[in-house]
Amino acid sequence: MKIALLGYGRMGKTIEKIAMDRGHEIVVKITGDIEEHDLSKADVAIDFSIPDAAFKNITTCFKNNVPVVSGTTGWLDDFNKATDICKEKNSAFIYASNFSLGVNVFFELNRKLAGMMQGLEDYSVEIEEIHHTKKLDAPSGTAITLAEQILEDNSRLNSWKLEEAGENELPIHAKRIEDVPGTHTVTYDSTIDSIEIKHTAKSREGFALGAVVAAEFLNGKTGVFTMKDVLAQLFEK
């Protein structure tokens, strides 16, 4: 496939390497105004840019008939507007707060555990995320997804708010340490014991591989998809 990279930082560069290893070609790399670039040679765009640019990048691709894989976090207030434009233009879109296949398994464990803890009132639950100091957004997109999953499956916790906002039914602790690629921990704690599930990324390769696999999945499709669709197709094989 011919790929447009929207953002060519830590993730863009890792994606370039993995995409080329899998036989794809990078036809354009964009780090500034997307309207100054020619998208006509691209079969798909992979967006790992910055929160302020993501919506414009993604919707400009739809308007140019280029499907999009987006992993940029911190722009989701505009998510529904983006999916509306995708559908209007008959394009294809997949967004994930985390493209790592391992994290997507971790998401399934999180859901399952939240359902099981539903009836156990004595436990409190909290999330910790640790990332490198260059990360622009907090809490991480992955931590927000974990929190949303816990709330969906646990009616006891019905008013999730960030700890910083002063309401801590489901606190998210965001820590920033030098070069950490991404660590997420969900802990249920009682006076008797605690239960913890944790995912530790050892590098950015897992995120990048998942994004390239998602781009391969989008090829020839129209519509709005999630990593669940990608995993379902992988497990079918």
Ligand SMILES: NC(=O)C1=CN([C@@H]2O[C@H](COP(=O)(O)OP(=O)(O)OC[C@H]3O[C@@H](n4cnc5c(N)ncnc54)[C@H](OP(=O)(O)O)[C@@H]3O)[C@@H](O)[C@H]2O)C=CC1
């Ligand atoms: N979903 C997932 O699996 C993952 C998501 N992420 C997310 O991906 C995003 C990127 O992360 P990371 O690569 O570490 O960040 P970097 O800061 O390393 O890279 C961001 C890139 O975006 C470029 N950029 C700036 N403005 C624009 C613009 N208008 N259009 C296109 N590109 C632009 C920057 O260019 P310049 O440097 O010249 O300013 C840079 O190349 C973040 O939101 C992060 O949270 C990260 C890892 C995994």
Ligand SMILES: O=C(O)C1=N[C@H](C(=O)O)C[C@H](O)C1
């Ligand atoms: O910015 C990063 O680096 C990461 N961002 C994503 C997030 O916000 O969850 C995914 C991953 O943890 C790395």
